Amino acid sequence: MTIQRSSAEENQSGKASKSSKRIPLAHNSKSGRWLWFWVGMSGIAMVSATAGALLAVSLTSTPLQQAQLSPQDEAVFDSDRISGGVLRFSELTRPVNLLVMGMSVLPPDIQNPPEETKNLKYLPQVNSFDGLSDVMLLLKFDPETKKIIMLSIPRDTRTEIEGYGVKKINAANVDGGPALTARTVSNLLGGAGIDRYIRINVLGVAKLIDALGGVTVYVPKDMKYQDDSQHLYINLKAGKQHLNGNQALQLLRFRHDELGDIGRIQRQQMVIRALMDQTLNPATVTQLPKVLDVVKDHIDTNLTVEELVALMGFGVRTNRSNMQMLMLPGRFSEKGEFDASYWLPNKNGIARLMAQHFGLESEQEQQGTATDPHSLRVAIQDSTGGDRSNLRPLIRALEKSGYRNIYIAKAWGEPLEVTHIVAQQGDGESAELIRDTLGFGEVRVESTGNLGSDISIQVGQDWLQQKSILEKSLTP
Incomplete structure (x- = not known):
């Protein structure tokens, strides 16, 4: 070829x-x-x-x-x-x-x-x-x-x-x-x-x-x-x-x-x-x-x-x-x-x-389109060392915005000050949308997240600061 x-x-x-x-x-x-x-x-x-x-x-x-x-x-x-x-x-x-x-x-x-x-x-x-x-x-x-x-x-x-x-x-x-x-x-x-x-x-x-x-x-x-x-x-x-x-x-x-x-x-x-x-x-x-x-x-x-x-x-x-x-x-x-x-x-x-x-035309995909939130696989990897219950408001906020395939994966070993929202499969636009939904975190297009995910949220200390704000927004 x-x-x-x-x-x-x-x-x-x-x-x-x-x-x-x-x-x-x-x-x-x-x-x-x-x-x-x-x-x-x-x-x-x-x-x-x-x-x-x-x-x-x-x-x-x-x-x-x-x-x-x-x-x-x-x-x-x-x-x-x-x-x-x-x-x-x-x-x-x-x-x-x-x-x-x-x-x-x-x-x-x-x-x-x-x-x-x-x-x-x-x-x-x-x-x-x-x-x-x-x-x-x-x-x-x-x-x-x-x-x-x-x-x-x-x-x-x-x-x-x-x-x-x-x-x-x-x-x-x-x-x-x-x-x-x-x-x-x-x-x-x-x-x-x-x-x-x-x-x-x-x-x-x-x-x-x-x-x-x-x-x-x-x-x-x-x-x-x-x-x-x-x-x-x-x-x-x-x-x-x-x-x-x-x-x-x-x-x-x-x-x-x-x-x-x-x-x-x-x-x-x-x-x-x-x-x-x-x-x-x-x-x-x-x-x-x-x-x-x-x-x-x-x-x-x-x-x-x-x-x-x-x-x-x-x-x-x-x-x-x-x-x-x-x-x-x-x-x-x-x-x-x-x-x-x-x-x-x-x-x-x-x-x-x-x-x-890489700019190669594809019949299957069009460039620059984010994946439908309903089908996006979102893994949550905690780096704060806290109890899993601390992550429930985060999951609820994602579900409220239409994300359905969410799961808690193996914890991220490195303690993070700022949450990493990792575009594991290269879908940076979907990662940006999740960051906009949550209102915090840093988008990274790399493959260091959970292998089975489209987006991995590696939760950092900034989540503990945002948690109460997010909980209030979810209260009826």
């Missing part, structure tokens, strides 16, 4: 990408728009200076692209320019889809493993890009909507890999590298165009987080796991804490609970959002040449330095409420359904998600 550009990039002449408007510096967000305006303004000067340093790094060290792609493989990716033509604070000129792959590579994954990996009593991680892509994300940077959309694709997704049959999607990189992976992802997502790719191996992730100064995140529960065969040791205690690169990697790799790889994806989204909040600012951007120099040996990408600067600049100027994290719709395979465990993609759900967030 030929990869097509998304509809947002096309017009009759086929050159809409080159005439798209550049992203403005200010945003229309009600909260913090002036803060982000000045962050963007100061970011111009800082990232402009950073661009030259990035160029110096790239010219004096290992190139950003380490893979050798054939002309056929290169043709998989859209070769049109995605940024301005000069190395400065270069702006995006069109929407960009970036395929990100996290590689976990062991000696058996590659044909000629390094000599130092032999005769060991365990399988060490190898600095290579030839293994399974155990993390797979499709990021859309959209200067038209001023959003960054991140779609997580579970490693166990069952799909067709051209020339190799139906397999788990993480095998596509082993079978054919980034080009085959891009074709596979495109086919899975209804023909979404893939503009560029970036691969980073597991050794680079820890170095990257260390270079960024670590990450403060809430570890949702005690995590302990030991695998001597891979020299993998995970030992984390629950609670909010500052993790170094190795500790963050333990959190990212842990998958031995009831949700398996899906739970790991949820934790990945938590860490990514925390990293964005802590490091995606002009001050940190100036340190990126040094960061790139630390991790360059562990990165392979067909992004140019110019394009990397454009994506960095766009990230600095994007309001955090416009950073949305989704997960491929689907379900776990049942025991005995297949010869292995899979994540089974939901075609209708994918079509709806791609129409709403």
